[in-house]
Amino acid sequence: MACPVNLLAMPPSLRWLTIRHSATITQHISARHASTTTGSSSSARPPKPPPPREPLSYLPTPSNNPSQSALPAPSPSSSALDAANTIFTHDRPKLLFTAARFLSLPFNTRIPEICILGRSNVGKSTLINALTGLGGLKAGTAHGVQARREGLAITSRKAGCTKTMNGYGFGRVRPDVLKAFLRDREAENKALEAQAGSMSRTERRELKKRPREAVPSCALVVVDMPGYGHASIKEWGVEIEKYLSRRAKAAVLLVDATVGLNEGDRMVLEMLKAHRVRTLVILTKGDKLLEKEAVRDKHGRGQKNGGLSGACVRVWAELRRMEGRHSQWTEGDGWEREIWVTGAGDRRNGPGLGVEGARWAICKLAGLVEDGRTFDAGSEDSPAEVEVVSFDDIVWAPAPSKEDNHIKA
Numbered sequence: 001m002a003c004p005v006n007l008l009a010m011p012p013s014l015r016w017l018t019i020r021h022s023a024t025i026t027q028h029i030s031a032r033h034a035s036t037t038t039g040s041s042s043s044a045r046p047p048k049p050p051p052p053r054e055p056l057s058y059l060p061t062p063s064n065n066p067s068q069s070a071l072p073a074p075s076p077s078s079s080a081l082d083a084a085n086t087i088f089t090h091d092r093p094k095l096l097f098t099a100a101r102f103l104s105l106p107f108n109t110r111i112p113e114i115c116i117l118g119r120s121n122v123g124k125s126t127l128i129n130a131l132t133g134l135g136g137l138k139a140g141t142a143h144g145v146q147a148r149r150e151g152l153a154i155t156s157r158k159a160g161c162t163k164t165m166n167g168y169g170f171g172r173v174r175p176d177v178l179k180a181f182l183r184d185r186e187a188e189n190k191a192l193e194a195q196a197g198s199m200s201r202t203e204r205r206e207l208k209k210r211p212r213e214a215v216p217s218c219a220l221v222v223v224d225m226p227g228y229g230h231a232s233i234k235e236w237g238v239e240i241e242k243y244l245s246r247r248a249k250a251a252v253l254l255v256d257a258t259v260g261l262n263e264g265d266r267m268v269l270e271m272l273k274a275h276r277v278r279t280l281v282i283l284t285k286g287d288k289l290l291e292k293e294a295v296r297d298k299h300g301r302g303q304k305n306g307g308l309s310g311a312c313v314r315v316w317a318e319l320r321r322m323e324g325r326h327s328q329w330t331e332g333d334g335w336e337r338e339i340w341v342t343g344a345g346d347r348r349n350g351p352g353l354g355v356e357g358a359r360w361a362i363c364k365l366a367g368l369v370e371d372g373r374t375f376d377a378g379s380e381d382s383p384a385e386v387e388v389v390s391f392d393d394i395v396w397a398p399a400p401s402k403e404d405n406h407i408k409a
Protein backbone atom coordinates (compact mmCIF):
# COMPACT_ATOMS: atom_id res chain seq x y z
CA MET A 1 0.00 0.00 0.00
CA ALA A 2 1.42 3.41 -0.92
CA CYS A 3 1.88 5.58 2.10
CA PRO A 4 1.81 9.38 1.78
CA VAL A 5 4.26 9.98 4.65
CA ASN A 6 7.05 8.16 6.40
CA LEU A 7 5.34 6.25 9.20
CA LEU A 8 8.47 6.04 11.33
CA ALA A 9 8.77 9.80 11.35
CA MET A 10 5.36 10.09 13.00
CA PRO A 11 4.20 9.69 16.57
CA PRO A 12 2.56 6.27 16.93
CA SER A 13 -0.70 7.88 17.93
CA LEU A 14 -1.03 9.48 14.51
CA ARG A 15 0.03 6.50 12.37
CA TRP A 16 -3.44 5.04 12.18
CA LEU A 17 -4.55 8.18 10.43
CA THR A 18 -2.03 7.67 7.66
CA ILE A 19 -3.04 4.06 7.31
CA ARG A 20 -6.71 5.01 7.24
CA HIS A 21 -6.13 7.68 4.59
CA SER A 22 -4.01 5.35 2.47
CA ALA A 23 -6.61 2.63 2.69
CA THR A 24 -9.38 4.99 1.60
CA ILE A 25 -7.34 6.38 -1.25
CA THR A 26 -6.23 2.95 -2.46
CA GLN A 27 -9.77 1.61 -2.31
CA HIS A 28 -10.99 4.71 -4.09
CA ILE A 29 -8.38 4.50 -6.85
CA SER A 30 -8.70 0.75 -7.41
CA ALA A 31 -12.46 1.08 -7.71
CA ARG A 32 -11.97 3.98 -10.09
CA HIS A 33 -9.30 2.11 -12.04
CA ALA A 34 -11.56 -0.93 -12.32
CA SER A 35 -14.31 1.24 -13.70
CA THR A 36 -12.06 2.65 -16.41
CA THR A 37 -10.34 -0.58 -17.42
CA THR A 38 -13.32 -2.87 -17.50
CA GLY A 39 -15.65 -0.28 -18.93
CA SER A 40 -15.34 -1.46 -22.57
CA SER A 41 -18.36 -3.74 -22.37
CA SER A 42 -21.34 -1.77 -21.21
CA SER A 43 -23.08 -4.82 -19.67
CA ALA A 44 -20.13 -5.54 -17.33
CA ARG A 45 -20.23 -2.15 -15.63
CA PRO A 46 -18.65 -2.50 -12.18
CA PRO A 47 -20.65 -1.31 -9.18
CA LYS A 48 -20.22 2.36 -8.28
CA PRO A 49 -17.43 2.85 -5.74
CA PRO A 50 -18.68 3.88 -2.32
CA PRO A 51 -18.74 7.64 -1.84
CA PRO A 52 -15.40 8.71 -0.34
CA ARG A 53 -16.77 10.31 2.81
CA GLU A 54 -13.32 10.60 4.28
CA PRO A 55 -12.07 14.18 4.49
CA LEU A 56 -8.52 14.56 3.28
CA SER A 57 -6.23 17.18 4.74
CA TYR A 58 -2.62 17.63 5.74
CA LEU A 59 -0.72 19.52 8.40
CA PRO A 60 2.96 20.41 8.31
CA THR A 61 5.32 18.56 10.60
CA PRO A 62 6.85 20.84 13.23
CA SER A 63 9.30 23.20 11.56
CA ASN A 64 12.29 21.74 13.44
CA ASN A 65 11.68 18.35 11.90
CA PRO A 66 14.31 17.94 9.18
CA SER A 67 12.16 15.61 7.07
CA GLN A 68 9.58 18.42 6.53
CA SER A 69 6.80 16.20 5.39
CA ALA A 70 3.04 16.41 5.76
CA LEU A 71 0.91 14.65 8.33
CA PRO A 72 -2.58 13.57 7.44
CA ALA A 73 -4.73 15.57 9.84
CA PRO A 74 -7.35 13.91 12.00
CA SER A 75 -10.85 14.05 10.65
CA PRO A 76 -13.42 16.36 12.24
CA SER A 77 -16.07 14.40 14.12
CA SER A 78 -18.98 13.07 12.11
CA SER A 79 -21.35 15.46 13.90
CA ALA A 80 -19.11 18.38 12.88
CA LEU A 81 -19.08 17.11 9.29
CA ASP A 82 -22.84 16.75 9.39
CA ALA A 83 -23.24 20.33 10.57
CA ALA A 84 -21.26 21.56 7.57
CA ASN A 85 -23.09 19.18 5.23
CA THR A 86 -26.39 20.58 6.43
CA ILE A 87 -25.35 24.13 5.65
CA PHE A 88 -24.32 23.22 2.12
CA THR A 89 -26.81 20.57 1.14
CA HIS A 90 -29.94 20.75 3.25
CA ASP A 91 -31.64 23.69 1.60
CA ARG A 92 -31.61 24.60 -1.99
CA PRO A 93 -28.66 26.97 -2.61
CA LYS A 94 -29.48 30.39 -4.05
CA LEU A 95 -27.76 32.49 -6.64
CA LEU A 96 -27.67 35.80 -4.74
CA PHE A 97 -25.87 38.02 -7.20
CA THR A 98 -23.83 38.24 -10.36
CA ALA A 99 -21.64 41.31 -10.44
CA ALA A 100 -19.14 42.42 -13.05
CA ARG A 101 -18.18 45.46 -10.98
CA PHE A 102 -17.32 45.92 -7.36
CA LEU A 103 -19.83 48.75 -6.99
CA SER A 104 -22.69 46.56 -8.17
CA LEU A 105 -22.13 44.03 -5.38
CA PRO A 106 -25.01 44.03 -2.91
CA PHE A 107 -24.25 45.07 0.66
CA ASN A 108 -23.53 42.31 3.10
CA THR A 109 -22.77 43.25 6.65
CA ARG A 110 -24.31 40.24 8.36
CA ILE A 111 -23.48 36.96 6.67
CA PRO A 112 -19.97 35.45 6.55
CA GLU A 113 -18.73 35.71 2.98
CA ILE A 114 -15.95 33.56 1.54
CA CYS A 115 -14.53 34.09 -1.94
CA ILE A 116 -13.11 31.29 -4.04
CA LEU A 117 -10.00 32.30 -5.97
CA GLY A 118 -7.74 30.47 -8.35
CA ARG A 119 -6.38 30.46 -11.85
CA SER A 120 -8.71 29.74 -14.77
CA ASN A 121 -9.70 26.10 -15.02
CA VAL A 122 -8.44 25.18 -11.56
CA GLY A 123 -11.95 23.99 -10.64
CA LYS A 124 -13.59 26.84 -8.67
CA SER A 125 -17.06 26.47 -10.15
CA THR A 126 -16.79 22.67 -10.12
CA LEU A 127 -15.97 22.70 -6.42
CA ILE A 128 -18.92 24.99 -5.69
CA ASN A 129 -21.21 22.50 -7.45
CA ALA A 130 -19.68 19.61 -5.55
CA LEU A 131 -20.12 21.47 -2.24
CA THR A 132 -23.82 21.75 -2.93
CA GLY A 133 -23.97 18.02 -3.65
CA LEU A 134 -25.41 18.82 -7.06
CA GLY A 135 -22.66 17.09 -9.02
CA GLY A 136 -19.19 18.04 -10.10
CA LEU A 137 -18.40 17.12 -13.65
CA LYS A 138 -21.49 18.09 -15.58
CA ALA A 139 -22.54 21.39 -14.24
CA GLY A 140 -25.24 23.79 -15.25
CA THR A 141 -25.47 25.62 -18.49
CA ALA A 142 -27.57 28.27 -16.81
CA HIS A 143 -28.18 29.58 -13.34
CA GLY A 144 -31.61 29.33 -11.84
CA VAL A 145 -34.20 26.60 -12.39
CA GLN A 146 -31.93 24.37 -14.43
CA ALA A 147 -29.37 24.65 -11.71
CA ARG A 148 -31.34 22.22 -9.56
CA ARG A 149 -30.74 19.36 -11.93
CA GLU A 150 -27.45 20.19 -13.52
CA GLY A 151 -25.41 22.01 -10.93
CA LEU A 152 -25.35 25.50 -9.56
CA ALA A 153 -22.32 27.19 -11.07
CA ILE A 154 -21.49 27.05 -14.75
CA THR A 155 -18.28 25.19 -15.58
CA SER A 156 -16.34 24.47 -18.72
CA ARG A 157 -13.27 22.67 -19.97
CA LYS A 158 -12.25 25.95 -21.57
CA ALA A 159 -10.45 28.42 -19.32
CA GLY A 160 -12.13 31.76 -18.67
CA CYS A 161 -15.66 30.43 -18.18
CA THR A 162 -16.65 32.51 -15.15
CA LYS A 163 -16.44 36.22 -15.97
CA THR A 164 -18.38 37.81 -13.13
CA MET A 165 -18.33 37.61 -9.35
CA ASN A 166 -21.14 35.19 -8.57
CA GLY A 167 -22.44 34.97 -5.02
CA TYR A 168 -24.25 31.87 -3.79
CA GLY A 169 -26.17 31.61 -0.56
CA PHE A 170 -26.09 28.42 1.51
CA GLY A 171 -27.93 27.24 4.58
CA ARG A 172 -30.54 28.90 6.75
CA VAL A 173 -30.04 32.31 8.25
CA ARG A 174 -29.44 32.14 11.98
CA PRO A 175 -32.44 33.46 13.94
CA ASP A 176 -30.27 35.76 16.08
CA VAL A 177 -28.70 37.29 12.96
CA LEU A 178 -32.11 37.88 11.41
CA LYS A 179 -33.52 39.32 14.62
CA ALA A 180 -30.62 41.75 15.02
CA PHE A 181 -30.95 42.83 11.38
CA LEU A 182 -34.68 43.50 11.68
CA ARG A 183 -34.19 45.41 14.91
CA ASP A 184 -31.52 47.61 13.33
CA ARG A 185 -33.61 48.09 10.22
CA GLU A 186 -36.54 49.32 12.27
CA ALA A 187 -34.33 51.82 14.10
CA GLU A 188 -32.86 52.95 10.78
CA ASN A 189 -36.34 53.42 9.29
CA LYS A 190 -37.40 55.53 12.24
CA ALA A 191 -34.30 57.73 11.90
CA LEU A 192 -34.95 58.13 8.17
CA GLU A 193 -38.57 59.09 8.76
CA ALA A 194 -37.49 61.76 11.22
CA GLN A 195 -34.93 63.03 8.71
CA ALA A 196 -37.41 62.99 5.83
CA GLY A 197 -39.64 65.53 7.62
CA SER A 198 -37.17 68.32 6.82
CA MET A 199 -36.44 67.18 3.23
CA SER A 200 -37.79 68.30 -0.13
CA ARG A 201 -39.86 65.85 -2.18
CA THR A 202 -36.96 65.20 -4.59
CA GLU A 203 -34.60 64.52 -1.73
CA ARG A 204 -37.08 62.07 -0.24
CA ARG A 205 -37.41 60.30 -3.59
CA GLU A 206 -33.63 60.03 -3.85
CA LEU A 207 -33.48 58.66 -0.34
CA LYS A 208 -36.00 55.94 -1.20
CA LYS A 209 -33.99 54.91 -4.25
CA ARG A 210 -30.81 54.47 -2.23
CA PRO A 211 -29.71 50.79 -2.34
CA ARG A 212 -30.15 49.03 0.98
CA GLU A 213 -29.00 45.74 2.30
CA ALA A 214 -31.42 42.88 1.64
CA VAL A 215 -32.84 40.95 4.57
CA PRO A 216 -30.33 38.13 5.25
CA SER A 217 -31.58 34.86 3.81
CA CYS A 218 -28.76 32.36 4.27
CA ALA A 219 -26.02 31.25 6.67
CA LEU A 220 -23.06 31.58 4.32
CA VAL A 221 -22.20 33.39 1.10
CA VAL A 222 -19.66 31.84 -1.25
CA VAL A 223 -18.41 33.99 -4.11
CA ASP A 224 -17.15 32.28 -7.26
CA MET A 225 -14.53 34.55 -8.82
CA PRO A 226 -13.38 34.74 -12.41
CA GLY A 227 -10.11 32.87 -12.82
CA TYR A 228 -6.87 34.66 -13.53
CA GLY A 229 -4.94 33.72 -16.59
CA HIS A 230 -1.62 34.61 -17.90
CA ALA A 231 0.13 36.23 -15.01
CA SER A 232 -1.35 39.68 -15.24
CA ILE A 233 -3.41 41.07 -12.40
CA LYS A 234 -4.46 43.85 -14.79
CA GLU A 235 -6.04 41.31 -17.11
CA TRP A 236 -7.64 39.59 -14.19
CA GLY A 237 -9.47 42.62 -13.08
CA VAL A 238 -9.28 45.81 -11.15
CA GLU A 239 -12.71 44.99 -9.82
CA ILE A 240 -11.53 41.85 -8.11
CA GLU A 241 -8.62 43.67 -6.58
CA LYS A 242 -11.14 46.14 -5.19
CA TYR A 243 -13.11 43.23 -3.78
CA LEU A 244 -10.04 41.86 -2.03
CA SER A 245 -8.90 45.18 -0.69
CA ARG A 246 -12.25 46.58 0.43
CA ARG A 247 -14.56 43.70 1.14
CA ALA A 248 -12.89 40.30 1.52
CA LYS A 249 -12.23 38.99 5.01
CA ALA A 250 -11.62 35.36 4.13
CA ALA A 251 -10.68 33.59 0.91
CA VAL A 252 -10.12 30.09 -0.34
CA LEU A 253 -7.27 29.77 -2.82
CA LEU A 254 -7.66 26.74 -5.06
CA VAL A 255 -4.43 25.21 -6.32
CA ASP A 256 -4.27 22.43 -8.90
CA ALA A 257 -2.65 19.48 -7.09
CA THR A 258 -1.01 18.31 -10.30
CA VAL A 259 0.56 21.70 -11.06
CA GLY A 260 1.15 23.57 -7.79
CA LEU A 261 1.38 27.32 -7.29
CA ASN A 262 2.08 29.43 -10.35
CA GLU A 263 3.03 33.06 -10.91
CA GLY A 264 -0.60 34.20 -10.89
CA ASP A 265 -1.21 32.47 -7.56
CA ARG A 266 1.82 34.19 -6.08
CA MET A 267 0.51 37.58 -7.16
CA VAL A 268 -2.86 36.82 -5.62
CA LEU A 269 -1.23 35.64 -2.42
CA GLU A 270 0.67 38.93 -2.29
CA MET A 271 -2.66 40.75 -2.50
CA LEU A 272 -4.22 38.57 0.16
CA LYS A 273 -1.25 39.26 2.37
CA ALA A 274 -1.33 43.01 1.69
CA HIS A 275 -5.01 43.20 2.61
CA ARG A 276 -4.73 40.69 5.45
CA VAL A 277 -7.37 38.38 4.07
CA ARG A 278 -7.51 35.13 5.98
CA THR A 279 -6.58 32.43 3.47
CA LEU A 280 -7.27 28.73 3.19
CA VAL A 281 -5.64 26.59 0.51
CA ILE A 282 -7.56 23.72 -1.07
CA LEU A 283 -5.89 21.48 -3.62
CA THR A 284 -8.18 20.52 -6.51
CA LYS A 285 -7.82 17.65 -8.97
CA GLY A 286 -6.44 15.46 -6.18
CA ASP A 287 -8.17 12.56 -7.95
CA LYS A 288 -5.98 13.10 -11.01
CA LEU A 289 -2.80 13.14 -8.95
CA LEU A 290 -3.79 10.01 -7.05
CA GLU A 291 -4.67 8.27 -10.25
CA LYS A 292 -1.29 9.09 -11.75
CA GLU A 293 0.40 7.85 -8.58
CA ALA A 294 -1.62 4.63 -8.67
CA VAL A 295 -0.46 3.97 -12.23
CA ARG A 296 3.17 4.68 -11.23
CA ASP A 297 2.82 2.32 -8.26
CA LYS A 298 1.43 -0.39 -10.50
CA HIS A 299 4.55 -0.18 -12.63
CA GLY A 300 6.75 -0.15 -9.51
CA ARG A 301 7.93 3.39 -10.14
CA GLY A 302 7.12 4.85 -6.73
CA GLN A 303 5.88 8.30 -5.92
CA LYS A 304 6.91 11.31 -7.97
CA ASN A 305 7.48 14.61 -6.16
CA GLY A 306 5.99 13.22 -2.96
CA GLY A 307 2.39 12.87 -4.15
CA LEU A 308 -0.24 14.89 -2.26
CA SER A 309 2.02 15.26 0.73
CA GLY A 310 4.75 16.74 -1.50
CA ALA A 311 2.24 19.12 -3.09
CA CYS A 312 1.32 20.42 0.39
CA VAL A 313 4.96 20.78 1.45
CA ARG A 314 5.67 22.94 -1.60
CA VAL A 315 2.67 25.17 -0.84
CA TRP A 316 3.76 25.64 2.79
CA ALA A 317 7.31 26.47 1.70
CA GLU A 318 5.99 29.12 -0.66
CA LEU A 319 3.61 30.59 1.93
CA ARG A 320 6.36 30.77 4.53
CA ARG A 321 8.70 32.39 2.04
CA MET A 322 6.05 34.95 1.12
CA GLU A 323 5.04 35.69 4.66
CA GLY A 324 8.49 37.16 5.32
CA ARG A 325 9.66 38.37 8.67
CA HIS A 326 7.52 41.35 9.49
CA SER A 327 4.28 40.32 7.96
CA GLN A 328 1.00 40.52 9.86
CA TRP A 329 -0.34 37.78 7.65
CA THR A 330 1.27 34.79 9.25
CA GLU A 331 1.07 31.04 9.55
CA GLY A 332 -2.08 30.14 11.46
CA ASP A 333 -3.09 33.79 11.71
CA GLY A 334 -3.18 35.00 8.11
CA TRP A 335 -3.15 31.66 6.33
CA GLU A 336 -4.45 28.34 7.56
CA ARG A 337 -1.75 25.72 7.87
CA GLU A 338 -4.10 22.82 7.20
CA ILE A 339 -4.38 22.12 3.46
CA TRP A 340 -7.42 20.25 2.18
CA VAL A 341 -7.51 18.04 -0.88
CA THR A 342 -10.46 17.58 -3.21
CA GLY A 343 -11.20 15.74 -6.40
CA ALA A 344 -14.52 17.10 -7.46
CA GLY A 345 -14.47 16.87 -11.21
CA ASP A 346 -15.77 13.38 -11.77
CA ARG A 347 -19.30 12.26 -11.01
CA ARG A 348 -18.35 8.61 -11.30
CA ASN A 349 -16.77 9.08 -7.89
CA GLY A 350 -20.01 9.98 -6.19
CA PRO A 351 -19.83 13.26 -4.32
CA GLY A 352 -16.10 13.64 -4.99
CA LEU A 353 -12.92 13.06 -3.08
CA GLY A 354 -12.58 15.10 0.09
CA VAL A 355 -15.61 17.28 -0.61
CA GLU A 356 -17.09 16.82 2.84
CA GLY A 357 -13.83 17.96 4.36
CA ALA A 358 -13.82 21.04 2.13
CA ARG A 359 -17.35 21.86 3.29
CA TRP A 360 -16.26 21.69 6.89
CA ALA A 361 -13.06 23.69 6.29
CA ILE A 362 -15.01 26.48 4.58
CA CYS A 363 -17.59 26.55 7.38
CA LYS A 364 -14.77 26.71 9.91
CA LEU A 365 -13.14 29.59 8.03
CA ALA A 366 -16.51 31.36 8.14
CA GLY A 367 -16.78 30.80 11.89
CA LEU A 368 -19.84 28.59 11.50
CA VAL A 369 -18.39 25.43 13.05
CA GLU A 370 -15.98 24.92 15.90
CA ASP A 371 -12.77 22.93 15.58
CA GLY A 372 -13.18 20.33 18.31
CA ARG A 373 -10.28 18.16 17.22
CA THR A 374 -7.46 17.31 19.59
CA PHE A 375 -4.12 15.71 18.94
CA ASP A 376 -2.71 12.89 20.99
CA ALA A 377 1.05 13.24 21.24
CA GLY A 378 1.52 9.72 22.59
CA SER A 379 1.41 8.42 26.18
CA GLU A 380 4.16 7.32 28.59
CA ASP A 381 3.48 3.68 27.67
CA SER A 382 3.73 4.39 24.02
CA PRO A 383 5.93 7.44 23.65
CA ALA A 384 6.12 9.15 20.31
CA GLU A 385 9.26 7.96 18.51
CA VAL A 386 10.04 11.29 16.97
CA GLU A 387 9.23 13.73 19.70
CA VAL A 388 9.89 17.14 18.25
CA VAL A 389 7.31 19.39 19.81
CA SER A 390 4.00 18.60 21.40
CA PHE A 391 1.24 18.28 18.91
CA ASP A 392 -0.79 20.68 21.00
CA ASP A 393 1.72 23.30 19.91
CA ILE A 394 1.10 22.79 16.25
CA VAL A 395 -2.64 23.13 16.44
CA TRP A 396 -3.75 26.05 14.26
CA ALA A 397 -5.04 29.35 15.56
CA PRO A 398 -8.64 29.46 16.78
CA ALA A 399 -11.41 29.94 14.26
CA PRO A 400 -12.17 33.58 13.52
CA SER A 401 -14.85 35.02 15.72
CA LYS A 402 -18.29 35.70 14.29
CA GLU A 403 -17.56 39.45 14.32
CA ASP A 404 -14.47 38.93 12.19
CA ASN A 405 -16.56 37.60 9.37
CA HIS A 406 -18.49 40.72 8.64
CA ILE A 407 -17.29 42.63 5.67
CA LYS A 408 -14.64 45.28 6.01
CA ALA A 409 -15.91 48.70 6.87
Ligand SMILES: Nc1nc2c(ncn2[C@@H]2O[C@H](COP(=O)(O)OP(=O)(O)OP(=O)(O)O)[C@@H](O)[C@H]2O)c(=O)[nH]1
Pocket residue numbers: 118119120121122123124125126127136137154155156157158159160161162163225226227228284285286287288342343344345346
Ligand atom coordinates in the same frame (compact mmCIF):
# COMPACT_ATOMS: atom_id res chain seq x y z
N1 LIG B 1 -10.46 15.45 -12.53
C1 LIG B 1 -10.87 16.61 -12.05
N2 LIG B 1 -11.29 17.57 -12.92
C2 LIG B 1 -11.70 18.75 -12.40
C3 LIG B 1 -11.69 19.01 -11.00
N3 LIG B 1 -12.14 20.26 -10.81
C4 LIG B 1 -12.43 20.76 -12.02
N4 LIG B 1 -12.18 19.85 -12.99
C5 LIG B 1 -12.36 20.06 -14.42
O1 LIG B 1 -11.63 21.23 -14.80
C6 LIG B 1 -12.34 21.99 -15.78
C7 LIG B 1 -12.50 23.43 -15.33
O2 LIG B 1 -13.36 23.47 -14.21
P1 LIG B 1 -14.12 24.83 -13.77
O3 LIG B 1 -14.79 24.52 -12.50
O4 LIG B 1 -14.92 25.40 -14.89
O5 LIG B 1 -12.87 25.78 -13.51
P2 LIG B 1 -12.88 27.29 -13.00
O6 LIG B 1 -11.76 27.42 -12.05
O7 LIG B 1 -14.22 27.67 -12.53
O8 LIG B 1 -12.51 28.05 -14.34
P3 LIG B 1 -12.83 29.58 -14.78
O9 LIG B 1 -14.30 29.81 -14.58
O10 LIG B 1 -12.42 29.61 -16.20
O11 LIG B 1 -12.00 30.47 -13.94
C8 LIG B 1 -13.67 21.26 -15.99
O12 LIG B 1 -13.54 20.47 -17.16
C9 LIG B 1 -13.81 20.37 -14.77
O13 LIG B 1 -14.54 19.18 -15.02
C10 LIG B 1 -11.23 17.97 -10.12
O14 LIG B 1 -11.16 18.10 -8.88
N5 LIG B 1 -10.84 16.79 -10.71
Ligand SMILES: [Mg+2]
Pocket residue numbers: 124125126154155161162224225227
Ligand atom coordinates in the same frame (compact mmCIF):
# COMPACT_ATOMS: atom_id res chain seq x y z
MG1 LIG C 1 -15.57 29.11 -13.09
